Each structure stands twice: as C-alpha cells, then as structure tokens.
Amino acid sequence: xxxxxxxxxxxxxxxxxxxxxxxxxxxxxxxxxxxxxxxxxxxxxxxxxxxxxxxxxxxxxxxxxxxxxxxxxxxxxxxxxxxxxxxxxxxxxxxxxxxxxxxxxxxxxxxxxxxxxxxxxxxxxxxxxxxxxxxxxxxxxxxxxxxxxxxxxxxxxxxxxxxxxxxxx
Numbered sequence: 001x002x003x004x005x006x007x008x009x010x011x012x013x014x015x016x017x018x019x020x021x022x023x024x025x026x027x028x029x030x031x032x033x034x035x036x037x038x039x040x041x042x043x044x045x046x047x048x049x050x051x052x053x054x055x056x057x058x059x060x061x062x063x064x065x066x067x068x069x070x071x072x073x074x075x076x077x078x079x080x081x082x083x084x085x086x087x088x089x090x091x092x093x094x095x096x097x098x099x100x101x102x103x104x105x106x107x108x109x110x111x112x113x114x115x116x117x118x119x120x121x122x123x124x125x126x127x128x129x130x131x132x133x134x135x136x137x138x139x140x141x142x143x144x145x146x147x148x149x150x151x152x153x154x155x156x157x158x159x160x161x162x163x164x165x166x167x168x169x
C-alpha cells in the first residue's frame with residue numbers, strides 16, 4: 001500500500017532573490033551553489049545570467065548609499081556577469097541566509113556556501129534577500145512577472161509539508 005502525503009491549502013510558498021555574484025561566476029561555482037539549493041528541496045522559479053548595469057546596481061544597493069562601502073558594492077556587482085534566480089520554498093529567506101553563511105567568508109561556518117568557498121570580506125560569492133519584504137522588491141528589480149514560473153514538481157509533496165508550514169501540526 002502506498003500512502004500519499006496530504007496537501008492542505010495553506011499560505012503560499014515564500015520566494016527570495018539569490019544572486020551568484022561576479023566572483024562566484026568567475027570561479028565557476030554557479031553549478032555547485034545551485035545544486036545546494038536544489039538538494040535542500042528549494043524550487044527554482046526563475047533563473048538567468050545577466051550583466052548588472054550601474055542603474056540596476058544603484059537601485060539594488062540603494063539602502064547602502066550613504067555607507068562608505070557603497071561605491072565598492074557598485075563596482076563589484078557590475079564587474080562581470082551574475083546569475084540571478086528566484087527560489088521558492090517554506091521560509092526560503094531564512095533557509096537560504098543560513099545556507100549562505102556569514103557575509104565575510106572567513107567568518108562563515110564550514111558547511112555554508114561562503115564557509116566552504118570563500119575567505120574574503122569583499123568577494124562574498126552570493127547575495128540573498130534578507131526578508132520577505134526585501135525579496136519582493138529585489139525580485140521586481142531583476143525579473144519581470146512573466147519570467148517567474150509557478151509549477152509543481154513530481155515528489156514535491158514529500159519535500160514541502162504544507163500542513164506543518166501552516167501550523168497545522
């Protein structure tokens with residue numbers, strides 16, 4: 001007898017923006033980083049490689065405009081191609097932030113993306129939204145609504161326990 005997990009309707013899955021920054025692309029870490037997210041059970045809702053121009057960089061990092069490191073952020077993110085993605089899953093912002101590790105690679109725990117692949121303060125491989133509200137704003141900067149897909153994967157019911165996510169357990 002085969003059992004099937006229940007799929008009660010509940011809150012929609014959360015989305016976040018992830019950028020593999022120019023250093024991650026140049027070091028050929030895109031596949032390794034993407035694989036970690038997929039293995040965790042997160043779903044790719046959008047994915048593209050692109051160059052970030054100065055205008056987009058300024059909008060993206062606008063909250064840091066008055067900080068001394070702002071000019072360096074703009075130079076860094078525009079220095080080469082990035083891979084932008086929208087990931088979807090329960091508590092995806094919190095999950096991906098933990099997976100990325102501390103901002104400075106040398107402070108990041110082993111087992112995190114930055115802890116396993118980074119050591120620099122400046123070249124930190126990856127960006128992830130820091131809240132669901134930031135995610136919504138950042139996703140809109142990098143993707144048009146029609147570029148973001150909604151779909152169900154075979155076996156998804158065994159990855160996302162919607163009853164648990166809705167506080168039903």
